[in-house]
Amino acid sequence: MENPNIELIAPEQKKPSGAKKALNVIKNILVILIVAVAVFMMIFTIVSMTTFDRDERSLFGYRAYIALSDSMSATDFDAGDLVLVKEVDPVTLQEGDIISFRSQNTESFGELVTHKIRRCTTTADGEPGFITYGTTTNTDDEGIVTYSFILGKYQSRIPKVGTFFRFLKTTPGYIICILVPFLLLIIFQGGNCVQLFRQYKKEQMADIQAARDQVEAERAENRKIMEQLQQLQQQLSKFDSGSAEPTADSQQQSSIQQEEPGAESSRQ
Secondary structure (H helix, E strand, C coil): CCCCCCCCCCCCCCCCCHHHHHHHHHHHHHHHHHHHHHHHHHHHHHHHHHHCCCCCCCECCEEEEECCCCCCCCCCCCCCCEEEEECCCHHHCCCCCEEEEECCCCCCCCCEEEEEEEEEEECCCCCEEEEEEECCCCEECCCCEEHHHEEEEEEEEECCHHHHHHHHCCHHHHHHHHHHHHHHHHHHHHHHHHHHHHHHHHHHHHHHHHHHHHHHHHHHHHHHHHHHHHHHHHHHHHHHHHHHCCCHHHHHHHHHHHHHHHHHHHHC
């Protein structure tokens, strides 16, 4: 009796084409870039809000200020640049240095100003200070900058970072630089979740179909075995019925045996 082993072979999965691979790589790169931009924007916003233009905040002795005018654009930095200033001892300052200080002028009292030292001087009370000026206009500032109002010495600048930060604080800047990247990230991740869910359902349906095919194959095998058993049973039944019926030769022999005793009695 034949009992073949049933082996289900799963269909080979289609390998992604080169175009699909390239599309997946591009999509992954875009997601990474969006995440990087969103994270950078968040960090930049937090740092800028807690650091820029704050006298009480410094990092490793450095402060950051945003240039609000072009008074130094002729030689050093422009409006909108981020100016890096280092805390120094005012005694060490000299002519030609650029310093940041709180203005004591009537029109700009209390504002942050970064100008160049023209010369050292003293006030009417004998307090040491500096005469400062902007290189664009080459005009001396109104008041003398004393040591107590000096915040630090100019070190370097980062172009247009201040302009970007000021734009970031506006509603369009927030939408473009922060909200849109996060929305794109959510859309990409939502698309990935939908794709993963579809793939999961597809694999689940494939497993269910494979189980159904296996059950059908087992049923077909069982039917085949039952048919073979029925055929064997029929053959055995025919064999048994054929051996129970007397044949013509056996009947003839029986009649001869019955006749032989009579013949002997007549002969006597």
